[in-house]
Amino acid sequence: MTALKVLIADDEPLAADRLVALLDPLENLDIVGIAEDGDQAVALAAEHQPDLVLLDISMPGMDGIEVARHLARAEPRPAVIFVTAYDQFAVAAFEVAAVDYLMKPVDRNRLIAAIERAREALDHREPGEGKAADSLFLTEFWASDMSGLVRIAAADIDRISAERDYMRLHVGDRSWLIHHSMASLEQGLDPAMFVRLHRSAILRRDFIDGFSRNASGRWIAQLGDGSEQPVGRLYAEHVREMTGR
Structure with missing residues (x-):
């Protein structure tokens, strides 16, 4: 069996050390690095x-x-x-196709089972399944509601608004909270379909009916549901790109 190259990413040294201690006795594993934050990972x-x-x-x-x-x-x-002390991120983990979601302190048997699942997933990975192409855009989200999990197609989202550490997806008269950053959504969504017009707002382009200016000359987007979205000064250039003005 080929040894798995394993990278650990945890900002808590004690938690990282515990994972190393759990992995060391296992065969066919090679720890290639330990990252202390996301950028280093x-x-x-x-x-x-x-x-x-x-x-x-x-x-x-x-x-x-x-x-x-x-x-x-x-x-x-x-x-x-994912290895975390928090259970509220399980839906977000599901969206990025994580193999498993382990709660701290990590149980040895659960970790072994998760690693076996990872081996199976890697064995069935198709060539070219992962790629670095900039054209890999988000096409769907999974959000929690009263009945469990609901799938939301990116193409159905009218607008996205920021609420602290969460983003609210608006689809018609309904909305769902997901754990993302505005920056990651702006990067992950197809720019031909979505545009960021404010530090806390991304809109589907065809949900925008028009633009007007207020008394101070600031652009205001007129939306398909009759509401309005002020355009942030840093994003006024997106209006010019859309309208040619």
Whole structure:
């Protein structure tokens, strides 16, 4: 059996040490690096091309969900197992196709089972499944509601608004919260379909009916549901790009 190259990413040294201690007795595993934050995780992944990443979610700078989105563009794409003290990120982990989601303190048997799942996923990975192409855009989201999980197609989203550490997806008269950053959504969504017009707002282009100016000369987007969205000064150039003015 070929040894799995494993990268650990956790900003808590004790948690990283515990994972190392759990992995050391296991056969056919090679720990190629330990990252202390999200940016370092991306850099080490590019350097070592791990097969498996054990990834914390709550880290300084780039969080684990954003790191997983970067890794999804790698070739070959590594398997990801989230290891976290928080259970509220499970839906976001599902969206980025994580192999498993382990709660701290990590149980040895659960970790072994998760690694076996990762091996199976890697064995069935198709050539070219992961790629670094900029054309790899988000096509769907999974959000929680009263009945469980609901799939939301990106093409159905009218607008996205920021609410602290969460983003609200608006589809008609309904909305759902997901755990993402505005920056990662702006990067991940197809720019031919979506445009960012404010630091806390992304809109589907064909949901915008027009633009007007207020008394101070600021652009205001007129939306398909009759509401309005002020355009941030930093994003006025997007209006000019859309309208040619």
